[in-house]
Amino acid sequence: MGVAVIVVAAGSGTRLKADAPKAFVPVGARSMLERALEPIAQLPALEQAIVVVPADRLQQAERMLEAAGLAGRGRAVIGGAERQDSVLAGLAVLADAADTVLVHDAARPFTPVEVFERVIERVGRLTDGEGGAVPVVPVVDTLKQVDGEQIAATVDRSEVRAVQTPQGFPRAVIEAANRELTGMHTDDAGIVQRAGLAVVTVEGHPRAFKITTQDDLLRGMAMYAEDPA
Numbered sequence: 500m501g502v503a504v505i506v507v508a509a510g511s512g513t514r515l516k517a518d519a520p521k522a523f524v525p526v527g528a529r530s531m532l533e534r535a536l537e538p539i540a541q542l543p544a545l546e547q548a549i550v551v552v553p554a555d556r557l558q559q560a561e562r563m564l565e566a567a568g569l570a571g572r573g574r575a576v577i578g579g580a581e582r583q584d585s586v587l588a589g590l591a592v593l594a595d596a597a598d599t600v601l602v603h604d605a606a607r608p609f610t611p612v613e614v615f616e617r618v619i620e621r622v623g624r625l626t627d628g629e630g631g632a633v634p635v636v637p638v639v640d641t642l643k644q645v646d647g648e649q650i651a652a653t654v655d656r657s658e659v660r661a662v663q664t665p666q667g668f669p670r671a672v673i674e675a676a677n678r679e680l681t682g683m684h685t686d687d688a689g690i691v692q693r694a695g696l697a698v699v700t701v702e703g704h705p706r707a708f709k710i711t712t713q714d715d716l717l718r719g720m721a722m723y724a725e726d727p728a
């Protein structure tokens with residue numbers, strides 16, 4: 500099985516209020532994107548790593564791929580206005596040998612390699628009618644459905660999960676689902692579900708949390724203090 504991982508890193512990260520695009524913001528000694536590449540370089544089945552970045556960051560991203568030991572298998576491309584545009588830019592340059600595609604947020608720089616491995620393993624066992632595998636974690640907060648200011652209903656927490664990345668798909672599935680795409684989506688599993696296929700879950704990891712705000716960045720810095728490499 501040839502695996503391609505598309506790392507979307509072209510977001511501006513306005514909610515982080517940093518002076519660089521989010522994926523290029525340092526968490527300790529290294530940027531989110533550099534950290535995100537680390538587990539990817541450890542994957543035995545890796546055929547290709549594609550990083551999708553802002554136009555003025557292409558060369559920097561290529562240097563990061565090289566430093567991660569991915570020069571021969573790495574490719575940097577320019578992203579688009581929305582996350583989904585950036586995913587499409589990555590899909591457009593898939594290597595011929597890639598038959599499994601993982602889409603990963605650079606904004607989840609501490610995702611352990613085991614999560615990638617679980618997703619890849621589960622994609623390898625998809626059956627008829629199943630189109631992808633995504634990592635999930637339990638939700639700790641009590642969830643409410645709201646109607647304006649008012650609470651409309653309590654959501655049964657045991658029935659919901661928070662979805663992380665990498666999200667994995669057979670290449671043909673993710674390509675076809677994106678060809679038929681209308682409207683914008685915040686995750687790739689949603690696109691495959693819209694195409695009528697089931698998406699299955701695997702165990703995610705607390706460390707795969709997404710860095711969105713400055714508080715998230717502080718949490719990442721605390722992890723960096725544990726692991727300064």
Ligand code: C5P
Nearest residue numbers: 507508509510580581582585604605606
């Ligand atoms: O903004 P948010 O944190 O939801 O973005 C998730 C991931 O998608 C980030 O890694 C970000 O860099 C990427 N992204 C992108 N292109 C965009 C918007 C977001 O690659 N236009």
